[in-house]
Amino acid sequence: MDPAHPAAGMPSQDLVFPEFTDPQGMQRVTWRAMGSEITLLLSEADSPAHAEAVRRLFEEWEATLSRFRPESELSRLNAGTGQPVTVSPLLGKVLTTALAAARATGGVYDPTLLPQLIEVGYDRTFEALVPTLPPMPEVIRPGGGWRAIDVEPATRLVTLPHGIQLDFGGIAKGMVVDAAIGQLRASGVSQALVNAGGDLRVLGMPPHADDWPVAVQGKGMSWTLPLRVGAMATSGMGRRQWLQGDTLRHHLLNPATGRPAASGLWSVSVVADHCEQAEVAAKVAFIEGEERGGAFLARHEMAGLFVRDDGSWRGVGAWPEALMRENG
Amino acid sequence: MAQHDDPGVSVRQAASPPVAPRRTKAESLAVVASLKRQILVGSVVGFGVFAALAAGQAASASGQGGAASSSSSQGASTSQGSDNSGSQSSNGGYFNQQGGSPFGSGSSGGGNAVSGSGVS
Numbered sequence: 001m002d003p004a005h006p007a008a009g010m011p012s013q014d015l016v017f018p019e020f021t022d023p024q025g026m027q028r029v030t031w032r033a034m035g036s037e038i039t040l041l042l043s044e045a046d047s048p049a050h051a052e053a054v055r056r057l058f059e060e061w062e063a064t065l066s067r068f069r070p071e072s073e074l075s076r077l078n079a080g081t082g083q084p085v086t087v088s089p090l091l092g093k094v095l096t097t098a099l100a101a102a103r104a105t106g107g108v109y110d111p112t113l114l115p116q117l118i119e120v121g122y123d124r125t126f127e128a129l130v131p132t133l134p135p136m137p138e139v140i141r142p143g144g145g146w147r148a149i150d151v152e153p154a155t156r157l158v159t160l161p162h163g164i165q166l167d168f169g170g171i172a173k174g175m176v177v178d179a180a181i182g183q184l185r186a187s188g189v190s191q192a193l194v195n196a197g198g199d200l201r202v203l204g205m206p207p208h209a210d211d212w213p214v215a216v217q218g219k220g221m222s223w224t225l226p227l228r229v230g231a232m233a234t235s236g237m238g239r240r241q242w243l244q245g246d247t248l249r250h251h252l253l254n255p256a257t258g259r260p261a262a263s264g265l266w267s268v269s270v271v272a273d274h275c276e277q278a279e280v281a282a283k284v285a286f287i288e289g290e291e292r293g294g295a296f297l298a299r300h301e302m303a304g305l306f307v308r309d310d311g312s313w314r315g316v317g318a319w320p321e322a323l324m325r326e327n328g
Numbered sequence: 329m330a331q332h333d334d335p336g337v338s339v340r341q342a343a344s345p346p347v348a349p350r351r352t353k354a355e356s357l358a359v360v361a362s363l364k365r366q367i368l369v370g371s372v373v374g375f376g377v378f379a380a381l382a383a384g385q386a387a388s389a390s391g392q393g394g395a396a397s398s399s400s401s402q403g404a405s406t407s408q409g410s411d412n413s414g415s416q417s418s419n420g421g422y423f424n425q426q427g428g429s430p431f432g433s434g435s436s437g438g439g440n441a442v443s444g445s446g447v448s
Contacts, residue, residue: 021440039443104422198446206442211432215444224441226432236447267447271430277423300423303430320431327441 016222017215018327025207026191033058034066034173036197040180043191043207050189054180058196061176064090067114067167077158078114078165084150084157092156095149098171101280102146105296108284110255112145114167120260122251143255169251173199174233174279181275201231201275215327219266219311223324231275235282236267236307254287263289269305270297271319277302290314 022028022041029040029051038058040051066072073091087095098111119140145164151157160166173196180194181201191204193212202212211226217234237250237260254261268286272278281302285293290306294316297304303317315321351359 017444017446018441020442020444023439023442026442041442100422193443195443195445198444200443200445209439210435212443213439213441215441215446217444217446222441222444222446226434228430228432229428230430232445234445234447238447269445272423273425273430277425281423301425301427302423318429318431320429323431323434325434 016220016327017217018222018224020215023206023209023212029055031055031058034062034176034196035068036173038197039193039195039200041193041206042184042189046189046191050184050187053183053187054194057180057183058176061090061172061179064088065094065168065172074166074168077160080160082159082162084152084159087156087158089156092151092153092158094168094172094175095158095166096151096153097175097276098166098168099146099149099151101171101276105280105284107144107146107255108287109171109280110143110146110253111166111168111171112149112164113143113253113255113258114165115163116140116143116253116258117167117251119258120253140258142258143253170199170233170235170279170283171276173197174231174274174276177201177231177275199231199233199275199279202227202229216269216305216324217267218307218313219309221311222327224327225320225323225325227271230271230273231278232269232271233275233278233282234267234269235279235286236265238267252283252286261287263287263293264309265290265293265306266309266311267307268293269307271303 020028025044026041027044027046029042029048031038033055038055040054042050062072063069064073067074067078069075073088077085077087077091095111098109101109102111145161148161148164150159177194177196177199178201181192181203184192184194185203189203191206193200193202198217200214205228206212211228213224214227214232215222215224216232217236217238219238235252237252250260252261253259263286265286268282270278270282270285272281281297281300282304285297285304285306287293288296290308294304294306297316301317303315303319305313305315305319307313315324
């Protein structure tokens with residue numbers, strides 16, 4: 001074991017964020033859901049009922065989509081026997097979106113890697129991972145099982161073939177952030193920020209400000225950037241990592257091998273119109289590596305920050321390196 | 329040989345100049361009206377075929393690269409906090425971006441961070 005590596009199930013000590021400040025005229029509400037801290041910033045003039053509605057939204061999504069809850073609809077679908085199952089509108093929406101993301105990325109984003117995740121040791125919530133896991137099996141099959149999933153859109157009839165199991169991972173978190181912003185907007189809220197464990201999106205501007213100062217993570221450091229519109233998400237190996245035998249593992253699997261991606265990157269942050277897009281793009285860029293991942297972001301006109309294993313970094317696309325203010 | 333097999337008779341009959349009956353003005357107008365209808369119907373049918381081909385091309389493009397048997401977001405919407413997600417962008421591209429910089433100028437004083445995007 002590399003002594004520089006953290007203990008299994010513990011986040012890396014390379015995660016550094018400043019203490020966050022409430023924008024003037026705004027209230028902050030935080031709670032835990034989906035294995036992450038959820039933060040909602042609202043105008044002080046807005047009713048607390050808006051925050052409560054967003055909290056209920058997250059609860060419903062987690063209850064439906066968590067693979068760690070045996071009673072969730074996703075767990076019941078995964079436990080199916082290859083027979084068609086009619087799924088709820090929510091599960092149907094997330095599944096069809098995940099399949100669209102898989103197609104759009106040529107399968108680099110793959111929502112069917114749950115069996116491989118379990119084989120590399122991520123078989124329970126990250127907080128519950130034990131210090132020592134048995135070594136990885138010699139043979140792990142690659143991904144791509146999403147191609148065999150049958151979905152009948154009109155009836156939401158879903159058939160998962162034998163051996164195919166779903167884990168939506170970050171895309172569900174990105175989608176619920178987008179849904180929360182949509183719900184707030186529909187309720188008449190014009191200024192808000194929703195952050196689900198690092199997947200964040202803004203609505204409007206804070207009072208008395210022209211942008212949202214948002215921290216973005218580097219390795220052992222962080223910067224603050226002025227975000228005006230859209231969403232930001234970060235994918236990397238710094239948070240969810242553990243030891244399997246003597247080998248450090250993380251949760252971002254390369255579907256080509258079924259094993260944790262080894263791209264030379266520590267994290268990738270992406271800014272996009274929607275949090276769901278930013279989340280998928282960050283994961284794909286991380287798996288693909290700096291060269292191909294950078295080309296991928298450029299092709300889709302998204303700005304990104306690549307942080308390498310050695311802590312060095314570079315921005316791609318419209319990433320505003322000149323506006324990065326290092327946090328002390 | 330029967331009379332109707334006589335080549336001479338046949339030649340004479342074929343050589344007779346045809347007598348084209350002169351159309352009345354009403355008949356001419358009727359022919360013109362008929363041609364107009366045929367052109368109209370042809371145009372409508374042609375446009376329909378073109379539209380169908382274009383729709384088929386669009387559907388093919390949106391499904392490019394995929395092999396999931398039948399995946400679509402239609403009919404699978406949720407009423408829970410609806411928002412236009414990336415997968416449903418207007419041009420059908422999953423990662424379609426509206427354009428324009430999402431970043432501010434930082435001119436508002438560079439205040440402390442209010443939230444952050446880290447590895448999740």
